[in-house]
Amino acid sequence: xxxxxxxxxxxxxxxxxxxxxxxxxxxxxxxxxxxxxxxxxxxxxxxxxxxxxxxxxxxxxxxxxxxxxxxxxxxxxxxxxxxxxxxxxxxxxxxxxxxxxxxxxxxxxxxxxxxxxxxxxxxxx
Numbered sequence: 215x216x217x218x219x220x221x222x223x224x225x226x227x228x229x230x231x232x233x234x235x236x237x238x239x240x241x242x243x244x245x246x247x248x249x250x251x252x253x254x255x256x257x258x259x260x261x262x263x264x265x266x267x268x269x270x271x272x273x274x275x276x277x278x279x280x281x282x283x284x285x286x287x288x289x290x291x292x293x294x295x296x297x298x299x300x301x302x303x304x305x306x307x308x309x310x311x312x313x314x315x316x317x318x319x320x321x322x323x324x325x326x327x328x329x330x331x332x333x334x335x336x337x338x339x
Contacts, residue, residue, distance in 0.1 A: 218295040226293065226327040233328075234335070289334045290318045291327065298322070 223241065230239045252260040290311055292304060300308070300320070311318035317334060321327045 219293045219298060222295070222322075222324065222327075223293040225324050226291070226321070229324060229328065230331065234331070237335075287314070287316045289331070290316055291330065292318070292320045293327075294320050294322050296322055 227239055227241065230237075251263045253263050253266060254260050290307075292300065292308075294300075308318045310316075319326075319330045321330060
């Protein structure tokens with residue numbers, strides 16, 4: 215996640231916790247951005263050991279970074295910078311959500327975040 219997207223996500227989490235203290239919001243670390251010791255794979259690519267462990271623990275590439283609970287099965291929120299684009303894995307995850315009655319949105323501002331969360335909790339999503 216780019217620094218700009220990280221700041222957006224942090225602001226959204228803070229506001230969510232203040233506005234909806236009885237609801238859950240969870241961030242799932244994107245294993246492709248993990249640091250630490252790197253392992254060289256057979257294809258020559260270096261991957262953080264932490265990412266390899268996370269994948270074995272069930273972390274999915276392309277999975278959004280925020281979700282909450284409410285009247286839909288779940289709300290998945292992808293934070294993107296103004297020019298940020300979805301990765302191929304994120305597009306595949308969005309397709310999965312659409313086929314399985316999960317709400318998936320991309321937000322680029324805190325205002326968009328609040329609008330989507332409010333619609334979700336009002337069952338207008």
